[in-house]
Amino acid sequence: MRARNSFVGAAFALLAAGMGHSALADDIKIGEINSYSLLPSFTEPYRKGWQLAVEEINAAGGINGKKLVVISKDDGGKPADAQTAANELVSSEGVAMLTGTFLSNIGLAVSDFANQKKVFFLAAEPLTDAVTWAKGNKYTFRLRPSNYMQAAMLVEAASKLPAKRWATIAPNYEYGQSAVAVFKKLMSEKRPDIQWVDEQWPPQGKIDAGPVVQAVAQANPEAILNVTFGPDLVKLVREGNTRGLFKGREVVSFLTGEPEYLDPLKEETPEGWIVTGYPWYSIKTPEHDAFLKAYQAKYNDYPRLGSIVGYQTIKAAAAIIAKAGSTDTDKMIAAAEGISMPSPFGEITFRKIDHQSTLGAFVGKTAQKDGKGVMVDTSYKKGSDYLPSDAEVEKLRPKD
Amino acid sequence: MSVAPPLLAVEGLTKSYGGIHAVRGVSFSLRPGEILALIGPNGAGKSTCFDMLNGQNKPDSGHVRLLGEETTGKKPRDIWRMGVGRTFQITATFATMTVRENVQVALISHGRQLFNLWGSAPNVDRNEAGRLLELVGMGGYADRPCGELAYGDLKRLELAVALANDPKLLLMDEPTAGMAPRERVELMRLTAQIAKEKSIGVLFTEHDMDVVFEHADRIIVLNRGTLIAEGSPAEVRGNPQVQAIYLGEGLLYEGGHREGASA
Amino acid sequence: MAFYVVQFLTGLASAASLFLVASGLSIIFGVTRIVNFAHGAFYMIGAYIAFTLTERFSGAFGFWGGVVAAALAVALIGVLVEIVLLRRIYHAPELFQLLGTFGLTLMVEDLVVLIWGPDDLVGRRAPGFKGAVDFFGQNIPSYDLFLIALGPVVLGVLWLLFQRTRWGVLVRAATQDRDMVAALGVNQKWLFTSVFAVGVFLAALGGALQIPRDAVHHAMDLRIIVEVFVVVVIGGLGSIVGAFVAAVLVSELNAFGILIFPKISIILVFLVMAVVLIVRPWGLFGKPEAAARKTPGLSVNPWRPLTLNERLASLAALIIAAMLPLFAGNYALTVGSEIAIFVIFAVSLHFLMSVGGLASFGHAAYFGLGAYGVAFLAKMAGLPMIVCLLLGPLLGCMGAAVFGFFAVQLSGVYFAMLTLAFAQIVWSIAFQWVSVTGGDNGILGVWPEKWAASPSHFYWLALGVAALVTIALRVMVFSPFGYALRATRDSLLRSEAVGINAKRIQWTAFVIAGTTAGIGGALFAYLKGSVFPDNLGISLSVDALVMVLLGGVETVSGGVIGAIVYKALNIWLVSQTDLSKLVLGGFIVLIVVVFPKGIVGMLEILAQRRRKSSPPGSSLLAKPVESAE
């Protein structure tokens, strides 16, 4: 009896799971996956970004005359759930390609899924170098500047600092570890005189900032590399400010200039950190102006970096499908390799050699303005200038 | 001519909790087939004695020997394997299992089938379990969940469980508490009968003096952890020290005549 | 020297924050025996409300008033929760309250985002405690000094409350013996409500006081809840002094530990807990748990093997399930495979938890070890899939053998927490040992071989294994071993008194359950094609608990049903809405209130009622008569 009930239940569940949205057969469907419920502060602006892109594309007549439909799924921050979603999008919704993901491990999981199921995957945000290099595959492309690129941009500025004694603070997981590793490697190449005097590895999301700040201060570095972000960064900055850790020390910090991370700091914003980020308020290019206007008109809100990434992901997907003239996977791959397209940051290219886009980032210094954190002295760094030589990339990437 | 060791030999058993001397230098012995009552007022140390006999509790000093073999320091389960069955003052049974299953568990353990992962336990020793339950008058309750039983029935079930390993020695802590007077007499009569038939030694405690005087072959009296008297029912009844302890309860003197006065 | 003093003080400040929250949890558990998973949620709501109030009202009064008002407001919410939800389930099977409070936590995580928006909120600093105090050239934030003072003050106030008031005496009595307080004629209901309110107040106060140091965000609860549990357990459940000492111990070990091992924080608390529990099974200041008295009226339906008809029906159901590939698409089949795998996982925990009475909070460790076992064998040794599937679970088996040995020495919540500690240790090894496990980027490319690659083939494989495992465990439930295991669950005293080596029986059960979970994990690795530390994580362990509790912990088939319902619902909701946590949490709370015995438990009661209302043989006759009356 009981067992039977169970199987009837299962059958219902499966039937329910089998039902999906209905899009017209003629539409072009793109599947999109991100950590909406786990990381709403990043994924909400991201979603607004891609929704704006969809609207623009369809208003301009769709892709080769067909309407674009994006079917979006939440992965709850779990790689396994992301794969379930990917599977649903591919098997059940019949999407032409997969896009999205924020966390590195989820990006890798979906990339591996794409490789196995021979599906085109355009990774939007995951930073890990593995996506395009060590674990890169034929089916996976990535939009956002990778860990390596961001590190290289920061090293360019950091290596000019007089500081010789450096300490690092990074979240204790793959992203933090590889950010520190790449930064150290590139720094040491340019500045063999540098000493690494302390490293702190607080657990991601659970920093006990007081002791960490004390420990770093005790090592008395001249400069600090920070890789923490989000609530951890807030705690670190607050403790560091109160305890005077940043006084008289240079700080170089990954991603801190992105509005997602900088804005919450408000009057706690430290002055003069060298950061990568997105100063939407001071970019004066026609491409960005157009994007900013459209975004503000639609949402009555300013864009975050996620908005750019979401927007450009769908724009790129559309451009690739348009160029391929088909949703056949191999044709899309062929079209995507080497494709150039406009973006709010200027023209970008998806490199043939490693499927990395040349979208860049802004490097600048943090400052406070009217009780708010901003980036000043910013300059745009083109992604193409911060990638290793082709010969090196060949070595990093498995042959497929 | 060597004399066979007694079934149970207790020597200088001592246990204290902080300042309380629960049991102090208690010695006695028990022959096969003998029914020995351990009596004493509340808190005299009776249950503590029982706990030390079956390994539930470690004595501070003293020895317990079963057929000459030292059992002090052994675990309850090992002492059980040596042939000691026990019932608890506050019954301990498997509440979510049926009455029969309770007995079956003991039989499974006795048959060393505990790690049998594939057999069908409901059929293991089913008849034997039924026989034991019949024996203690619980045959009709075999399929009832143990958690539903009345207190007296739980005591009976405990007896059936205690008999499951063909014990040489039965330790029964207040076996008839919670029973009606008639049932008490019946249960003890049954116990006595089994003891004589199978030559099992029985040590029991009891507050109902009728039961004690009627069924015990011998009585030892504990007061504040110390043995103060030992002897046949008649001797103990006549002991002035014992009388002093039980003064006012009236049972000791008239109990033999007024069946169930204490109920 | 000054540095070490300051580091020590910094540790104390961390300890104070931790203690506030932990003391509340400890009090609640001590009296009501509720494993209040929602404690972190109350902490988080406290922070959110305090943020709103302190932003709204300026000045020192606005700040401190806001903090206290927030804590009071949340205490009121706590009272509501206690009256509406918990009161109904005090008599439900142990740990069922965990399920209810887990549901609440899920709901709260989505609700705060709906109410306060997705952005991290940074509140203002405490008036009067904005700067730092100079100590021989080292800076100590004055707010830290405030917290350092607050910790002992709260400890003192609680001590006075418990030692000097009638309420406190009753609470202490209830901590020792719940039934006794009921016997004293004290209104137990309101005692529990008030205790819950005090505990929640402390949690919310702890949250509100984080405003000047932390960002307020929707994952604050998870950040703290596990740590707080650990502190409470290290200190000894129900002991407030213990919670204080444990908070100081953990915080100081962390403050100084990171000077030598900068990566220690991630695992430190769990290491400390494992060591403490192995050496002192009841925590530093705890007392051995009084054997939980069975609640009267909670008699369980005796378990019995399926009758012939039921076996046939189950077989028919299995055949129907096996026919799914005839009419379902690839996605449905993959979901079906995932559900089948979670059935394996759930029945393995069910075996330990329902049959053995050992609720593991870290069961995912063995699931994940099985998955990693497969990944190692497939990727490093390059063994064929069938060999990997057979050998992979052995890693789970070995893990269970080692950890289980220590865990079964404990019981109840301490057992649960030690299993959690072990799982976290395994997790952090998988997370940290990048060269072997790939860290949190996992091991990729563990895809099935051709014969199992198609969704229908893999579905049949998963379904077949799930059926076999379920049958095997069911056979074990009714084997002599199963009886012995239930015996150790029902009464340790009695089972030892009938020759059962309880620890060894429980250890064996632990290994069986761990190996079975490992089988599930092995399949899972192939289903997903990859393995991540997630597969050993707390949230997966909690999922398993929820599945068993949802199905019905006192039933034989609760694991199966719970897994199917929970997993199917979960997958469906995640796919359909971003608010899946809110809906799922609401569903769980509803189940808890409506079916306090779980889904299968409820079905059993219904079936029983039906049987009783129509006596066998006379059912035809009886019906018209009944309706005529």
Ligand SMILES: Nc1ncnc2c1ncn2[C@@H]1O[C@H](COP(=O)(O)OP(=O)(O)OP(=O)(O)O)[C@@H](O)[C@H]1O
């Ligand atoms: N675990 C313990 N800790 C402290 N004192 C104990 C403990 N167990 C028993 N005692 C004390 O030891 C003494 C003997 O107790 P015991 O239970 O052996 O008496 P008893 O003769 O069985 O009494 P009753 O007739 O009430 O069953 C009592 O004073 C009791 O309070």
Ligand SMILES: [Mg+2]
């Ligand atoms: Mg006694």
